[in-house]
Amino acid sequence: MTPNDSPYKSKGGFARVFNATRYSAQGLAAAFKHEAAFRQELLLVALLLPVAVWISRSIGELLLLIGALLLILVIELLNSALEALADTITVEHHPMIGRAKDLGSAAVMLSILFCGLVWLCVIASHIWQMKL
Incomplete structure (x- = not known):
């Protein structure tokens, strides 16, 4: 075992997937x-x-709407993991840990804004199509 090998890493196979x-x-x-x-x-x-x-008119549109929603959950999971790790290190105020938490929060906010933009564009395209 080299110094970089983790004893927690699995080697592969079906057990790894399980x-x-x-x-x-x-x-x-x-x-x-x-x-x-x-x-x-x-x-x-x-x-x-x-x-x-x-509201979806195609599978592509449906995947876009669902993907934008799932992106929020993925970013929130990563942010929560970062916060849990930071709180494990210290719950005392530390400027770098505070920055890390703020950056994670900003990532969540951007994913929510992106999702809102995707949904607004899809809905607007439907309204635009109805007016034509």
């Missing part, structure tokens, strides 16, 4: 249990998924 799936499910469960923002964004996704199916 374990990765299990760890992912644990991560989603932890986010749902401990992260209010994730629960709120998940509720938004649950409410807007049927709307996306209803």
Whole structure:
């Protein structure tokens, strides 16, 4: 074993896929249990998924709307992971940890703005088509 090898890294095969799936499910469960923002964004996704199916005119448009929603959840999961790691290091005020948390929050905000823009463009294109 070289100094860079982690004893926690699996070697591959079906067991790796099984374990990765299990760890992912644990991560989603932890986010749902401990992260209010994730629960709120998940509720938004649950409410807007049927709307996306209803307003989409093509599979591409549907994937765009759903993808924009899922992007928010992905960025929120990464932000929550960063915050959990930072809080494990210290809960004392530290300017670099504060900056890291602010950057994660900014990433979530940008994903929400992007999602809103995608949805507005799709809805606007529908309205534009109706007027023609």
